[in-house]
Amino acid sequence: MTDIKTRFSAVQRLLHWLMAIGILAMLFIGVGMVSTIGRQYVPLLITHKTLGIAILVLALVRLLVRFVSGAPALPADLPEPMRLAAHLSHVGLYALMIGMPLIGWAMMSAAAYPIVLFGGIRLPPILPQSASLHTMLWSAHFYLAFAFFALVMVHLAAALFHGLVRRDGVLQTMLSGK
Incomplete structure (x- = not known):
């Protein structure tokens, strides 16, 4: 008998929601960071770098x-263009979740700025x-952040479209409970 996966695992759901909070925080911290020259800049920068590496x-x-765990299948009646959009949006989200922190790290490296995270952890x-x-x-990094925000909004809209x-x-595959 085949076990059909109807939900993401608890670990997958936890990672998803932790990262959703982290990514939204990161986007808003980034906006705050580039719009200030005050004393808040350095704490925002350290938070931004630490959160970026955590997201990576x-x-x-x-x-x-x-x-390892796989993912639930999309509904059988989902039109092919929507299947393609779902696949491409997930590829884009993963590319940005990995690429943005790497670009930020590379950017700081190219400027010879130290990459110091919370707790004094230094990255080479x-x-x-x-x-x-x-x-x-x-x-x-700057322009991809806007693309990332737009893709997050499209992802949220798609989730609400499927749910409502x-x-x-x-x-429901990403929500806990019934």
């Missing part, structure tokens, strides 16, 4: 767990110092 680690763990630079590379990476309009069980 959690995204890698999440990918491993998804590879991953690129040599280069002003032009720093500028390019800063622009990439289609009522096809897709939203």
